Amino acid sequence: MSQKKNRMNQKYNYYVNNVAPKPKYISNCIKAFFTGGTVCIIGFILQKWIQSKGLDQKTASSIVIMILIFSAQFLTGLGVFDDIVKFAGAGLIVPITGFANSIVSPAMEYKKEGIVLGVGAKLFSLAGPVLVWGFSASVIIGIIYAIIT
Amino acid sequence: MAVKKMGQQTIRFPLPPKIISAYSIVGPKEGEGPLKDWFDEILEDDMIKEKTWEKAESKMLRSAINASLKNCQKTPEDIDFLLSGDLLNQLMSASYTARDLGIPFYGLYGACSTMTESLSLASMLIDGGFADHVIAATSSHFSTAERQYRFPLEHGNQKPPTAQWTVTGSGALVLASQGAGPVITHITAGKVVDFGVTDANNMGAAMAPAAVDTIAIHFSDTGRSPDFYDLILTGDLGQLGKQIAKDLLTEKGFNVESVYNDCGVMIFDSINQDTHCGGSGCGCSASVFCGNIYKRMMKKELKNVLLVSTGALLSTISTQQGESIPGIAHAVAVSI
Amino acid sequence: MDYVYVFITGGIICVIGQLLMDGTKLTPAHVLVLFVTLGAVLTGLGIYEPIVDFGKSGATVPLPGFGYSLAKGAIEGVKSDGLLGAFSGGIEATAPGVAAAVVFGYAIAVIFSPKTKK
Known part of the structure; x- marks a missing residue:
């Protein structure tokens, strides 16, 4: 690309950024803060309640995560999760609920393409990268830890 | 010699093709919009009793074409060419529509410009004397476009304020060398x-x-x-x-x-x-x-x-x- | 008082995610990957553990908490099983969550169909 064209593109993109409507940062952040906080509080209350039944902390944590995942996926199935996210934004995407939604939503979407290459494969289309990066990071951290100690 | 070309990129039609019929179908959301009274048909349900969104889009396109033919009392046999396209990979909706209609078919991809792309080529076919009746038609469907280009329908995300909403809708025009119309x-x-x-x-x-x-x-x-x-x-x-x-x-x-x-x-x-x-x-x-x-x-x-x-x-x-x-x-x- | 800490920690992590989505071109999928990886790395550096002690569920329910469980599991795995534990520890620790997400997800996908959006 010639330099002149490059400069023209930069000028145009600069102009576009100026006229483009901006996201409502403050109201989005407030919504995210309150819904995110609420999801965590729900997790905390569940955790305390399960621990009060005599289960240890680690088991209770796992059960809490499973309950939150199931709830988010069930709401996705009913078709309301994405409506709530329109309001809540990162408040529901960043908690484990967002991960749960990213698993079930493509799986539902690709039902008609079959249960193996449709649902089965697409289940991981958005969640796969999370697992790949998460697992890899944890293994590398483990190896580094083993080398240091 | 290109006698009909004027200037750099324009073509003039000495025998201008007539648009003898037009038909539009839109989805429920578009049917609640400001233009709701103008559309010929508003779908109550954008699945139209089909099994998949793609089939629904194809059915919508086919219905629009059939209705536009009916409006000008023509049958598919009267039509020389069908020029059509949509947004999906390999023009799924248009190809399946053409399969059912049995009209000689040129599939076009111009993304959202396909309506005027098909109209332009249809006009040239008629003015050039290659055809008497040509259909130009396109369709798009929110649910098929969304899954192909963006995210699954139930995926939770916030669209940025510059985003646009894919229209569920289809339009078909019948062009003819003779007849009344624009x-x-x-x-x-x-x-x-x-x-x-x-x-x-x-x-x-x-x-x-x-x-x-x-x-x-x-x-x-x-x-x-x-x-x-x-x-x-x-x-x-x-x-x-x-x-x-x-x-x-x-x-x-x-x-x-x-x-x-x-x-x-x-x-x-x-x-x-x-x-x-x-x-x-x-x-x-x-x-x-x-x-x-x-x-x-x-x-x-x-x-x-x-x-x-x-x-x-x-x-x-x-x-x-x-x-x-x-x-x-x-x-x-x-x-x- | 714990409730306040949980709420604030969870809220702040979500606000960071919101700012990333609004202010950059990152999609939700990018944010998920980034947060899980970041959680694991911060745990490896010993930074996330104190956040979990302070924020409890506020730090474990958001996705960095998933990275935290992975990294913590891997480190504990190394402690008990040596190098092999680096491979098994993280996945073992998060297995219930991942398996639940996959199995529930599959079941929900079979039962429900996506609806068109208004």
């Missing part, structure tokens, strides 16, 4: 224009320069000015793209303020319908032209219209590779 006098074929916009959520900004390029060349090729037209209508630039197009045209010395509008802006009430910058998709300019504009021309409310459908020629792969979005726009001048 005539296509000129077409201006568009170049691919790319100003380096990479944001797939801001297609209005990516396509606006292409629309401006085509409109400006149309004026210089034909010697017409914006005053000649009652309406200059871009396809799906949306609110932001419309603003940009107006700014760029003013910069080039064309004052279009009083005659310019955009189908993507017209089709939705963006505040109450939560469509951000407006509608997009090839069904957008197709349904607005076939529904609203064609009928207003038949009533002589509008005499000269320049339809400029705009397309963003991106793919899911090009976006992931960080490529910028090439835009295209074809102009069709219609008069009555």
Whole structure:
């Protein structure tokens, strides 16, 4: 690309950024803060309640995560999760609920393409990268830890 | 010798093809928009009792074509060519429609510009003496486009304010060498224009320069000015793209303020319908032209219209590779 | 008082995610990957553990908490099983969550169909 064209593109993109409507940062952040906080509080209350039944902390944590995942996926199935996210934004995407939604939503979407290459494969289309990066990071951290100690 | 070509990119039709019939079908959301009284048919359910969204889109396109044929008392056997396209990979909707109709078929992909792309080529086929009756039709469907280009329907995300909403809609036009109706006098074929916009959520900004390029060349090729037209209508630039197009045209010395509008802006009430910058998709300019504009021309409310459908020629792969979005726009001048 | 800490920690992590989505071109998928990886790395550096002690569920329910469980599991795995534990530890620790997400997800996908959006 010639330099002149490059400069023209930069000028145009600069102009576009100026006229483009901006996201409502403050109201989005407030919504995210309150819904995110609420999801965590729900997790905390569940955790305390399960621990009060005599289960240890680690088991209770796992059960809490499973309950939150199931709830988010069930709401996705009913078709309301994405409506709530329109309001809540990162408040529901960043908690484990967002991960749960990213698993079930493509799986539902690709039902008609079959249960193996449709649902089965697409289940991981958005969640796969999370697992790949998460697992890899944890293994590398483990190896580094083993080398240091 | 190209006797019918004028200027750089425009073709003049000495035997202008007539648009003898038009039919538009839109989905439920579009049917609640400001143009609801103009569409020929509003679907109650955008699945139309089909098993998949793709089948539903194909059925919608097929219904629009069949109804447009019925309107002018023709049968598929009377039609020489079907020029059609949609947004899906391998033109799934159009190809399956053509399979069922049994009309000789040219599949076209011009992203959201397919309506004027098919109209342009159909006009050339008729004026050139290659055909007497040609159908130009396109469709788009929110649910099929969304899953192909963006995220699954139930995926939780917030669309940025520059995003647009793919129109569920279809429009079919029957062009004929003889008959009554608005005539296509000129077409201006568009170049691919790319100003380096990479944001797939801001297609209005990516396509606006292409629309401006085509409109400006149309004026210089034909010697017409914006005053000649009652309406200059871009396809799906949306609110932001419309603003940009107006700014760029003013910069080039064309004052279009009083005659310019955009189908993507017209089709939705963006505040109450939560469509951000407006509608997009090839069904957008197709349904607005076939529904609203064609009928207003038949009533002589509008005499000269320049339809400029705009397309963003991106793919899911090009976006992931960080490529910028090439835009295209074809102009069709219609008069009555 | 714990409730306040949980709420604030969870809220702040979500606000960071919101700012990333609004202010950059990152999609939700990018944010998920980034947060899980970041959680694991911060745990490896010993920074996330104190946040979990302070924020409890506020730090474990958001996705960095998933990265935290992975990294913590891997480190504990190394402690008990040596190098092999680096491979098994993280996945073992998060297995209930991942398996639940996959199995519930599959079941929900079979039962429900996506609806068109208004």
